[in-house]
Structures are given as C-alpha cells and as structure tokens.
Amino acid sequence: MTVQRPIDAAQPGVDAVTTRAPKAVKLENVSVVFGRGEKAVTALAPTTLDLEKGAFLALVGPSGCGKSTILKLVSNLLAPSSGVVIVGGKEAKAKALKVGMAFQNPTMLPWLSIERNVMLPLKIVPPYCHRFRAERKGEFRDRVHALLDKVGLTGFGDHFPWQLSGGMLQRASLCRALIHEPDLLLLDEPFGALDQFTREELWAILQDLYLDRRPSVILVTHDLREAGFLASRICVMSPRPGKIISDRAVDIPRPRDIGLIYQPAFVEMTQELRALIAQVRK
Amino acid sequence: MDDELSINIASAALICGFFALWEVLCLLLGVSDLILPRPSDIVATLIDRFPVLWPHILQTLYTTLVGFALGVGIGVAIGVLIGVSRIAYGVAYPLLVGFSSIPKVAVVPIFVLWFGSGTTPAILTAMVICVFPIVVNIATGLATTEPELEDVLKSLGASRRQILWNVGLPRTMPYFFASLKVAITLSFVGAVLSETVASNRGIGNVMMSASSNFDVSLVFAGLMILAALGVALYVVFSMLERRVTGWATRKNDFAVT
Numbered sequence: 001m002t003v004q005r006p007i008d009a010a011q012p013g014v015d016a017v018t019t020r021a022p023k024a025v026k027l028e029n030v031s032v033v034f035g036r037g038e039k040a041v042t043a044l045a046p047t048t049l050d051l052e053k054g055a056f057l058a059l060v061g062p063s064g065c066g067k068s069t070i071l072k073l074v075s076n077l078l079a080p081s082s083g084v085v086i087v088g089g090k091e092a093k094a095k096a097l098k099v100g101m102a103f104q105n106p107t108m109l110p111w112l113s114i115e116r117n118v119m120l121p122l123k124i125v126p127p128y129c130h131r132f133r134a135e136r137k138g139e140f141r142d143r144v145h146a147l148l149d150k151v152g153l154t155g156f157g158d159h160f161p162w163q164l165s166g167g168m169l170q171r172a173s174l175c176r177a178l179i180h181e182p183d184l185l186l187l188d189e190p191f192g193a194l195d196q197f198t199r200e201e202l203w204a205i206l207q208d209l210y211l212d213r214r215p216s217v218i219l220v221t222h223d224l225r226e227a228g229f230l231a232s233r234i235c236v237m238s239p240r241p242g243k244i245i246s247d248r249a250v251d252i253p254r255p256r257d258i259g260l261i262y263q264p265a266f267v268e269m270t271q272e273l274r275a276l277i278a279q280v281r282k
Numbered sequence: 283m284d285d286e287l288s289i290n291i292a293s294a295a296l297i298c299g300f301f302a303l304w305e306v307l308c309l310l311l312g313v314s315d316l317i318l319p320r321p322s323d324i325v326a327t328l329i330d331r332f333p334v335l336w337p338h339i340l341q342t343l344y345t346t347l348v349g350f351a352l353g354v355g356i357g358v359a360i361g362v363l364i365g366v367s368r369i370a371y372g373v374a375y376p377l378l379v380g381f382s383s384i385p386k387v388a389v390v391p392i393f394v395l396w397f398g399s400g401t402t403p404a405i406l407t408a409m410v411i412c413v414f415p416i417v418v419n420i421a422t423g424l425a426t427t428e429p430e431l432e433d434v435l436k437s438l439g440a441s442r443r444q445i446l447w448n449v450g451l452p453r454t455m456p457y458f459f460a461s462l463k464v465a466i467t468l469s470f471v472g473a474v475l476s477e478t479v480a481s482n483r484g485i486g487n488v489m490m491s492a493s494s495n496f497d498v499s500l501v502f503a504g505l506m507i508l509a510a511l512g513v514a515l516y517v518v519f520s521m522l523e524r525r526v527t528g529w530a531t532r533k534n535d536f537a538v539t
Binding site: 075077095099103105107109112123124125160176 | 436437444448455527530
C-alpha cells in the first residue's frame with residue numbers, strides 16, 4: 001500500500017477549516033469542578049474551544065485530562081461549573097443540534113436485539129420519533145440494515161448484544177451514533193479496546209461515513225495515529241486539570257488511505273504530538 | 283437439553299418418592315388416620331369431597347389473585363416512585379421496613395374490624411403481604427441501573443419519562459419477576475390466613491372447620507390443594523419470566539424476536 005499524495009499537499013477548503021466558518025460548538029471559559037471545599041477536584045480548567053461546522057476535531061492527551069469531560073459537556077450529560085457551552089448557536093441543554101454519541105464501552109441495551117439497539121435514536125429524536133411506530137418494521141428497519149451492512153454486520157440485526165464480540169459491538173455502537181444522521185458526532189475513545197486491524201478497518205469505515213454526510217465530529221482518543229488519520233484538526237490537552245495547550249490543523253486531503261500512517265511526514269507529525277504530550281506529563 | 287430433561291425426571295421422582303415413603307412409613311408404623319393420614323387417603327378424600335371443595339377453591343383463588351393484582355399495582359407504583367429518586371429511596375425505606383416487619387397475622391383482626399369478615403379482609407391481607415417484596419425489588423432494580431445505559435438516552439435528549447420507560451423499567455424486569463414469584467406464594471399465605479381467622483368460605487375456612495371435626499384427611503386435602511395452586515401459579519410466572527427476561531439469563535433457546 002502506497003500513497004501517492006505528499007502529506008502537505010493541502011487543497012484549499014477540503015475540510016472547511018477556516019476561522020470564518022460557522023461554529024457547531026463553542027466552549028467559552030468552561031470549567032468543571034467536582035465536589036466542594038477542600039475535596040474539590042478540578043476536572044477541566046477554564047477552556048475556550050470552538051468547532052467549525054463540518055470539521056473533524058480530535059482531542060488527545062494523557063488519561064484523566066478532561067477529554068471525556070468536554071464531550072459530556074457538549075452532549076449535556078454534565079453541566080459546566082462556570083462558562084457556557086454553545087451547541088448549534090444555543091446552550092447545550094437546548095439540544096439545538098442532533099447529537100450522536102459513541103461511548104468508550106459499546107453500552108448496548110442487553111434486552112434489545114442489535115437492530116432495536118441501533119434503532120433507539122429514531123425512537124427518541126425528533127422528527128423520527130413521530131414516525132417510529134409506523135416505520136420501525138419498514139423504512140427505519142431498512143435504514144438500520146443498510147448501515148449495519150456498511151460496517152460489516154450484515155445479518156447480525158437479530159442477534160443480542162451478548163452474542164457479539166467486542167469489535168462487533170463497537171461497530172453497532174457506531175451505527176447507533178449515526179442512524180439519526182446527527183449534525184454533531186461525539187466519539188469517546190470508541191476504538192480503544194480493539195485490536196490494531198479492527199481499529200484500522202473501523203477508521204476507514206468512519207472516514208467513509210464522515211465523508212458521506214459531513215457532520216461535525218469531536219473524537220476523543222489517546223491514539224495519535226487515529227487522531228492524525230481521521231481528524232482535520234488536533235487539540236492536545238495537558239494533564240489534570242486539563243486545558244488545551246496545542247491546536248493544529250491536519251491538512252491531508254481526503255479520502256485518506258490507511259497506508260498514510262506509515263509515511264515519513266505522518267510519522268513526523270505523530271512524533272511531534274507524542275513529544276508534546278510526553279513533555280506536559282512531567 | 284438432555285440435562286434439563288434429566289433434572290425434570292429427577293424432580294418428578296423426588297416428589298413421587300416423598301409420597302411413596304410417606305405412604306409406606308404410615309403403613310409400616312401403623313400411624314392412625316387421626317394423626318397423619320396416608321396420601322392415598324387424602325387423594326380419596328379429595329376426589330370424594332371435590333364437589334363441596336370446588337367453590338372454596340375458587341373463593342381462595344379469587345381472593346388471592348385479586349389481592350395479588352392489587353399488591354402488584356400498588357407495589358410497582360411505590361417502587362417506581364421511590365426507585366427513581368435517591369432521596370425518596372432513603373426517606374421512605376425505614377417506613378417500608380417498619381411496615382414489612384409487622385407480622386401480617388396481626389393485621390387480619392384490624393381488617394375484620396374495619397371491613398367485617400369474608401372476602402374483603404382476605405383480599406387485603408393477600409395484598410399487604412405481597413406488596414413489600416415487589417416494592418423493594420422494583421426500587422432496587424431502578425436504583426441500580428447503570429448510569430452508562432442512561433447516558434445513551436440522555437445524550438439523545440430523552441426526557442426522564444423516556445429514560446424510565448426505555449432503560450429503567452426493562453432493566454428492572456428480572457428483579458420484578460423474581461419478586462412476583464415470591465409475592466404470589468405469599469399472597470396465598472395471606473388469603474388463607476385471613477380465611478382461617480375470619481371467613482365462612484375458602485380453603486382456609488374448610489381446613490379450620492375440618493380440624494375441629496377431627497376430619498384430618500380433609501385438612502391434609504386442603505394443604506394439598508394449596509400446594510398445588512401455589513405451584514401452578516409459580517409455574518405461570520416462571521414461564522412469563524422466561525419470555526420477558528430471557529436476555530438476563532442468556533438462554534440459548536431464547537426466542538429471537
């Protein structure tokens with residue numbers, strides 16, 4: 001596998017990374033503190049960050065640095081202790097954007113088949129929820145199966161979560177995050193527990209799905225190659241209490257080929273990131 | 283499958299063996315009918331007196347099932363109320379434990395005082411005796427729901443009601459059915475208890491009057507009927523449980539729907 005394109009042959013506008021572009025997410029001086037008084041733990045130091053519409057942002061950093069906290073803030077699973085989180089022009093709790101989220105664990109509901117698990121967002125999120133009863137055995141079912149086909153889970157819709165391997169569950173989890181065609185995709189180390197080959201396969205699948213609909217994406221990961229391969233922008237966070245210490249664009253045209261990660265320029269970029277994280281960990 | 287079959291056979295053999303041993307021991311030791319009638323005597327009495335017993339069976343079944351249904355309704359309602367809120371769980375628990383500690387035989391006279399003898403106190407006793415296990419199980423099931431599963435729905439913007447309906451309640455089903463199997467047998471105990479104290483109908487009453495007439499084999503016939511009814515209802519709920527909560531036991535033959 002070789003890639004002809006040199007790494008810095010940036011094509012203008014490929015990933016719409018310009019400061020003028022409309023923002024999908026804006027964090028303004030947001031901090032998170034757990035507990036009170038002497039026992040208070042600062043999970044996230046005051047952080048300002050924004051994400052352009054349609055951009056693919058990777059958050060990397062040592063474990064416990066508040067990467068997942070940022071995702072929880074954006075998905076309104078957590079309220080900020082100070083500052084505001086703006087999603088789609090409104091506060092996060094207003095749910096102005098359709099959000100799809102994939103967690104570190106696949107978190108499939110064990111009493112539902114894979115098909116019904118993947119269909120879950122269609123049952124909850126408007127406008128789909130209004131048609132759920134009528135379409136769950138028709139159009140919605142076909143949609144779920146089309147998506148399962150794309151991630152290589154053809155024929156597993158009728159299986160239950162415990163009948164599937166970890167990698168298969170992560171694929172299903174990805175489907176569940178995407179089934180309702182979200183404007184904003186939040187991925188919390190979704191491939192962390194997988195072997196290298198499955199991971200690389202899923203990177204390629206995720207890239208295809210991203211290029212399909214171009215949602216705004218925040219990917220939390222500690223895999224620098226994953227960040228470099230998928231993202232159009234990489235933010236590096238310091239250890240707890242976390243804050244963003246580096247913000248760089250990745251100007252590699254898409255679609256990217258997996259062979260890319262062995263090219264010298266790519267390796268150099270990941271080395272730089274690695275050195276940066278190693279430095280702040282001390 | 284073969285394992286299951288052999289367990290069933292062994293189980294049936296144990297029951298038959300128990301009655302056979304009882305029969306043989308009574309014959310060998312010459313135990314009087316007035317002390318311990320033989321199973322064959324009891325079965326004969328059962329068949330002989332069945333037309334008289336039948337309305338009483340229906341009465342006991344009726345009070346038990348109505349009391350059980352009320353108990354399930356009330357138990358689920360209270361269980362959901364205190365299970366969804368950590369504060370309510372803490373606040374209400376001591377009161378619930380207090381209520382459950384009261385021997386239910388002590389409340390029968392109160393019900394009789396309020397509602398007279400007969401059907402009503404039997405239903406109420408069956409109800410109060412089965413409420414507590416249901417409340418505790420529903421509340422525990424809801425309170426121990428994995429936050430990660432709830433997060434899946436929260437991140438989609440689901441309301442509290444949607445989360446309860448799609449995660450909390452399905453997650454609680456195994457707990458609920460475990461409590462139902464306990465509750466149905468307790469309901470029988472409650473209904474028969476009340477019939478024994480204050481009623482002129484039902485199996486409890488039949489056993490009471492039979493024992494005062496030294497009709498010992500009829501007393502045992504009553505016990506047999508109660509045991510059989512208890513087993514039958516237990517089986518019904520076990521079957522229902524297997525259908526609804528097969529995901530929790532991971533049976534290979536669990537129907538894929």
